[in-house]
Each structure stands twice: as structure tokens, then as C-alpha cells.
Amino acid sequence: MLEFVNDDDWLHPPTHVVRDAVARALAEDLEPLGDLTATLIESGHTEARFVARRPGRIAGTRAAAETFAQVDPSIEVRWSCREGAEVAAGETFGVVRGELAPIVIAERTALNFLGFLSGIATLTSAYVAAAAAGGGTARVWDTRKTIPGLRSLSKAAVRAGGGRNHRGNLSDWLMLKDNHLTGLGITAAVATARDRWPGRTIHVECDRLDQCVEALDAGADAILLDNMTPAEVRACVEAAHERQAGWTRRTLLEVSGGITLDTIGEYATTGVDMISAGALTNAAPVLDIGLDITPVTPSRG
Numbered sequence: 001m002l003e004f005v006n007d008d009d010w011l012h013p014p015t016h017v018v019r020d021a022v023a024r025a026l027a028e029d030l031e032p033l034g035d036l037t038a039t040l041i042e043s044g045h046t047e048a049r050f051v052a053r054r055p056g057r058i059a060g061t062r063a064a065a066e067t068f069a070q071v072d073p074s075i076e077v078r079w080s081c082r083e084g085a086e087v088a089a090g091e092t093f094g095v096v097r098g099e100l101a102p103i104v105i106a107e108r109t110a111l112n113f114l115g116f117l118s119g120i121a122t123l124t125s126a127y128v129a130a131a132a133a134g135g136g137t138a139r140v141w142d143t144r145k146t147i148p149g150l151r152s153l154s155k156a157a158v159r160a161g162g163g164r165n166h167r168g169n170l171s172d173w174l175m176l177k178d179n180h181l182t183g184l185g186i187t188a189a190v191a192t193a194r195d196r197w198p199g200r201t202i203h204v205e206c207d208r209l210d211q212c213v214e215a216l217d218a219g220a221d222a223i224l225l226d227n228m229t230p231a232e233v234r235a236c237v238e239a240a241h242e243r244q245a246g247w248t249r250r251t252l253l254e255v256s257g258g259i260t261l262d263t264i265g266e267y268a269t270t271g272v273d274m275i276s277a278g279a280l281t282n283a284a285p286v287l288d289i290g291l292d293i294t295p296v297t298p299s300r301g
């Protein structure tokens with residue numbers, strides 16, 4: 001039985017994605033003969049506690065719970081915190097109850113999901129805090145730099161950490177990067193994109209002020225200011241305000257390229273809307289989480 005406390009659906013990945021990811025992970029761990037060591041365990045009901053070894057943000061609770069459910073549907077998982085909650089070192093934030101053998105079988109896979117995704121949420125929250133520390137208004141969002149097959153889970157963990165999601169895949173919207181623009185100017189590319197894919201967001205990458213101005217005049221919905229200094233970014237923001245003064249909603253401006261915890265604060269004060277960092281999903285250290293199992297006296301039926 002699965003039970004969620006103070007659940008916020010939008011912080012979680014889609015259920016079908018969770019089920020598929022867990023099924024693949026368990027198959028990787030258990031095929032072809034199952035957990036050989038677990039066959040030595042005699043039956044016995046027990047309780048186990050999820051304990052944070054270090055402080056951080058929790059993400060991946062549905063993947064962890066789904067792992068136990070797929071191994072043994074009778075296992076009960078109860079969380080004492082919601083997705084995205086901060087936990088202290090030594091804090092218990094979840095309890096598992098059921099037969100010892102299936103709990104042990106599911107343990108590592110559940111912890112792999114939980115530690116990996118909580119690590120992303122924890123690093124994201126650090127970036128969000130650093131961006132806000134200087135009084136900036138820019139939001140933090142992710143990139144497509146994710147482990148193949150785990151993008152939806154990773155992006156949900158970013159949301160749990162207080163960040164927001166960039167496009168999920170290449171079908172979400174059009175993003176005209178330098179390689180796409182080779183031999184085709186920004187103005188022509190935006191016009192062609194608008195003609196072929198009406199209603200889709202058109203996002204243009206720029207690394208110079210003149211490119212930003214051209215993208216603004218071409219009607220781009222969003223502009224990525226790539227590898228620019230804070231001063232260069234401010235010039236682009238000023239250009240956007242000059243050209244779109246009085247607009248209800250101007251072109252969304254994003255900064256990207258080498259953003260770190262040390263530099264994000266200054267970029268957040270430039271007036272851009274979003275700051276993206278691949279590190280959120282491709283460089284986050286795993287949050288150390290343990291599953292402490294209460295010893296049991298085996299029942300001999």
C-alpha cells in the first residue's frame with residue numbers, strides 16, 4: 001500500500017514514467033534469477049526508516065515507493081515529508097513496513113532513485129538560493145543535459161528543488177542554435193519556423209548584442225544569451241526594453257553558459273527572466289540517504 005503525505009502532484013514525474021523507470025531498474029538488478037541472497041532470508045515482518053545522512057531536499061519519493069510496490073504490493077510506504085521538503089542530517093522522513101526479504105530486494109534500487117533525484121533537488125535549491133541572494137528576480141531552470149531515459153524524473157527533481165523546466169525534448173519548441181543558423185540568418189530562420197510550426201515557441205541562441213537585436217526585431221518568443229558577461233547581458237536587456245516598451249509581455253530572455261553557484265547571483269540581477277544550468281542534472285552529487293532496518297525475529301510458520 002502506498003500512502004503520500006501533503007502531496008503536490010506537479011512536483012512529481014508522470015506515473016507511467018515512474019512505473020517504466022522502476023521496472024527497467026528492477027529488471028537490471030534481478031534478471032535472470034532474482035536476488036539470490038534474499039532466498040536465504042526467513043520470513044518476518046519488519047520496519048525500515050529512510051534517514052538522511054546529510055541535509056538536503058527530498059525528491060524521488062514516488063520512484064522509491066513504486067520500487068517496493070513492484071517487488072511486493074503488500075509493502076507499506078509512508079512519507080513524513082512532502083516532495084521537495086528540506087531535511088536535516090539524521091532526520092527520518094519515511095517508513096517502510098512489510099516482509100524483510102522483499103524490502104531488502106527493493107532497498108538499493110529505491111535508494112538509487114531517491115539519492116540521485118534528491119541530489120538534483122538539493123543542488124537546484126542551492127542555485128535558486130544563490131540567484132535570489134543578491135536580490136535578483138531571474139528564475140532558475142534546467143537543460144536537456146540529463147541521463148538518457150531519466151529525463152522526466154530528473155526534471156521533476158528540479159521542480160522539487162524550486163527550479164523550473166526548460167523544454168523537455170526536441171518536439172516541445174524550436175530552438176535555433178548557432179549550428180542551425182549556419183548559412184541561414186536569424187530573421188529568415190524565425191520567419192521559416194513561424195510558417196512551418198505556427199503556435200510553437202521560437203527560441204533563438206545569441207552570443208552578441210547585434211544578434212539579440214536581430215532576434216528581437218524578427219519576433220523571437222525567447223532568446224538565449226549564451227556565454228555573455230553580465231555587462232553584455234545587461235545591454236541585451238536594455239535593448240529588449242527599448243524595442244518592446246509598453247508591451248504586455250516582452251520576449252523572454254535567458255542566460256546560459258558556464259553558470260556556477262559563484263556567478264549566478266550577478267547574472268540574476270541583470271534583468272533576465274531565466275538562468276539555465278546543465279549542472280543541475282548532469283553534475284549533482286547524490287544525496288546520502290540510508291534505509292535503516294529494524295532487526296526482526298523470523299517467524300517459523
